[in-house]
Amino acid sequence: xxxxxxxxxxxxxxxxxxxxxxxxxxxxxxxxxxxxxxxxxxxxxxxxxxxxxxxxxxxxxxxxxxxxxxxxxxxxxxxxxxxxxxxxxxxxxxxxxxxxxxxxxxxxxxxxxxxxxxxxxxxxxxxxxxxxxxxxxxxxxxxxxxxxxxxxxxxxxxxxxxxxxxxxxxxxxxxxxxxxxxxxxxxxxxxxxxxxxxxxxxxxxxxxxxxxxxxxxxxxxxxxxxxxxxxxxxxxxxxxxxxxxxxxxxxxxxxxxxxxxxxxxxxxxxxxxxxx
Amino acid sequence: xxxxxxxxxxxxxxxxxxxxxxxxxxxxxxxxxxxxxxxxxxxxxxxxxxxxxxxxxxxxxxxxxxxxxxxxxxxxxxxxxxxxxxxxxxxxxxxxxxxxxxxxxxxxxxxxxxxxxxxxxxxxxxxxxxxxxxxxxxxxxxxxxxxxxxxxxxxxxxxxxxxxxxxxxxxxxxxxxxxxxxxxxxxxxxxxxxxxxxxxxxxxxxxxxxxxxxxxxxxxxxxxxxxxxxxxxxxxxxxxxxxxxxxxxxxxxxxxxxxxxxxxxxxxxxxxx
Numbered sequence: 001x002x003x004x005x006x007x008x009x010x011x012x013x014x015x016x017x018x019x020x021x022x023x024x025x026x027x028x029x030x031x032x033x034x035x036x037x038x039x040x041x042x043x044x045x046x047x048x049x050x051x052x053x054x055x056x057x058x059x060x061x062x063x064x065x066x067x068x069x070x071x072x073x074x075x076x077x078x079x080x081x082x083x084x085x086x087x088x089x090x091x092x093x094x095x096x097x098x099x100x101x102x103x104x105x106x107x108x109x110x111x112x113x114x115x116x117x118x119x120x121x122x123x124x125x126x127x128x129x130x131x132x133x134x135x136x137x138x139x140x141x142x143x144x145x146x147x148x149x150x151x152x153x154x155x156x157x158x159x160x161x162x163x164x165x166x167x168x169x170x171x172x173x174x175x176x177x178x179x180x181x182x183x184x185x186x187x188x189x190x191x192x193x194x195x196x197x198x199x200x201x202x203x204x205x206x207x208x209x210x211x212x213x214x215x216x217x218x219x220x221x222x223x224x225x226x227x228x229x230x231x232x233x234x235x236x237x238x239x240x241x242x243x244x245x246x247x248x249x250x251x252x253x254x255x256x257x258x259x260x261x262x263x264x265x266x267x268x269x270x271x272x273x274x275x276x
Numbered sequence: 277x278x279x280x281x282x283x284x285x286x287x288x289x290x291x292x293x294x295x296x297x298x299x300x301x302x303x304x305x306x307x308x309x310x311x312x313x314x315x316x317x318x319x320x321x322x323x324x325x326x327x328x329x330x331x332x333x334x335x336x337x338x339x340x341x342x343x344x345x346x347x348x349x350x351x352x353x354x355x356x357x358x359x360x361x362x363x364x365x366x367x368x369x370x371x372x373x374x375x376x377x378x379x380x381x382x383x384x385x386x387x388x389x390x391x392x393x394x395x396x397x398x399x400x401x402x403x404x405x406x407x408x409x410x411x412x413x414x415x416x417x418x419x420x421x422x423x424x425x426x427x428x429x430x431x432x433x434x435x436x437x438x439x440x441x442x443x444x445x446x447x448x449x450x451x452x453x454x455x456x457x458x459x460x461x462x463x464x465x466x467x468x469x470x471x472x473x474x475x476x477x478x479x480x481x482x483x484x485x486x487x488x489x490x491x492x493x494x495x496x497x498x499x500x501x502x503x504x505x506x507x508x509x510x511x512x513x514x515x516x517x518x519x520x521x522x523x524x525x526x527x528x529x530x531x532x533x534x535x536x537x538x539x540x541x542x543x544x545x546x547x548x549x
Contacts, residue, residue, distance in 0.1 A: 007393075011393070012344035015344060022383065023381060038423055039424070040421065046458075049486055050420070054382070093380055095311070095338055095348050095380070097308065
């Protein structure tokens with residue numbers, strides 16, 4: 001092995017100043033960067049190329065990967081704008097670009113007055129958890145690496161509009177947003193309903209599927225309450241399916257069967273419906 | 277030119293196209309797209325396609341070999357997992373720095389070409405090769421700025437590092453062209469500085485024109501001048517695998533395969549003459 005010689009830290013000053021200028025995004029151009037002490041003055045204007053491509057590249061990459069569901073709902077431009085604002089405040093430090101915006105939900109939630117920001121914060125958090133699920137080992141699919149987490153200890157949290165990830169259950173392996181619709185958020189009800197009805201499913205076949213909960217099932221979700229454990233929530237859904245009025249039960253069962261068939265077809269996931 | 281020496285960068289947008297392709301060319305996989313993936317569709321599809329490819333090359337952008345300080349243990353571990361998983365013919369990253377002061381640029385920033393940088397890079401390359409138990413290759417990057425204290429031409433800079441560290445060179449012909457033009461140098465002369473006996477893999481790609489300089493965008497067809505330069509390299513050593521890079525996800529796989537085929541023919545013609 002080559003004997004390592006400690007390099008004089010001064011030899012890296014150009015790196016520190018170039019990266020600091022690039023990530024500061026303080027509006028100064030290449031010629032105004034102060035980097036003429038290292039870089040040939042005739043080339044300073046070309047630094048703007050690095051700077052203009054830097055934010056664009058990382059935000060688009062994240063919009064297409066980690067935040068793809070947000071991008072599908074709100075468009076690339078909006079998501080990139082939010083990410084750019086985030087990186088201007090907190091320059092990225094993570095080796096892996098896909099982890100660079102993990103702090104975004106917390107930053108968005110600091111704006112307590114803005115309800116849309118709170119909702120978007122939750123969406124971003126779902127996206128980050130979804131990405132962790134997407135890239136996690138099979139068959140373990142929980143970001144917490146629990147294969148058989150006790151569902152009685154996982155609770156619905158109304159204030160975050162999120163259900164913590166759960167592992168397998170007879171009905172489905174699912175992570176879902178199950179809060180009731182809140183028109184006070186100022187968003188169209190249908191948008192929120194479809195957002196809140198998103199089920200993120202991870203199957204043992206490694207393929208991933210995002211689907212909307214059918215309208216006829218949303219009524220069941222609305223009966224779920226805060227402090228209810230996920231195990232209880234699923235039991236409530238099972239119970240309502242079995243014990244609702246016959247006509248409503250038939251419609252709900254048909255909707256559920258169709259929904260599960262869709263999941264099964266895409267995921268090759270074997271789901272056992274709440275049986276007789 | 278053997279068919280197992282000409283390949284493409286594997287893009288997720290082409291996963292389904294590769295599934296339908298009977299004859300999968302050699303493929304280059306991006307380390308950073310799969311770093312720390314323990315499962316999931318991206319890894320699953322990459323593994324499936326890689327098992328049918330006529331050769332695998334693993335190429336990264338986040339190693340920061342020229343950056344101050346040590347290599348990231350997290351990055352090294354993730355890289356080693358991917359090396360063990362894919363057993364690539366060549367493992368490579370860029371001769372550059374990407375971060376400093378706890379901040380990531382995710383950009384391939386050129387190194388100041390000094391003896392001190394050579395010592396620093398050799399030391400870190402040596403450390404990584406010991407860690408992996410494998411040789412790695414370092415790629416020349418495109419540059420738009422040069423430093424007042426650059427003391428060594430780029431080809432000789434890379435040659436010296438490769439000889440001292442026992443690593444290989446990934447020669448990006450397009451990057452030589454872009455950097456040469458940007459600094460009013462002769463691309464052919466700059467290319468001839470490289471010791472081809474150290475070159476384990478070649479990249480070829482397109483670039484864009486930005487005002488009065490060339491910009492390495494990796495999203496345009498390879499220009500004729502770059503194909504000619506490549507042909508010149510291959511006429512001196514025809515056994516080096518070539519990977520065509522293109523980061524534009526809107527381009528169908530068929531178009532890239534056609535461009536690769538045209539490039540092979542163009543190079544063969546030049547070599548014949």
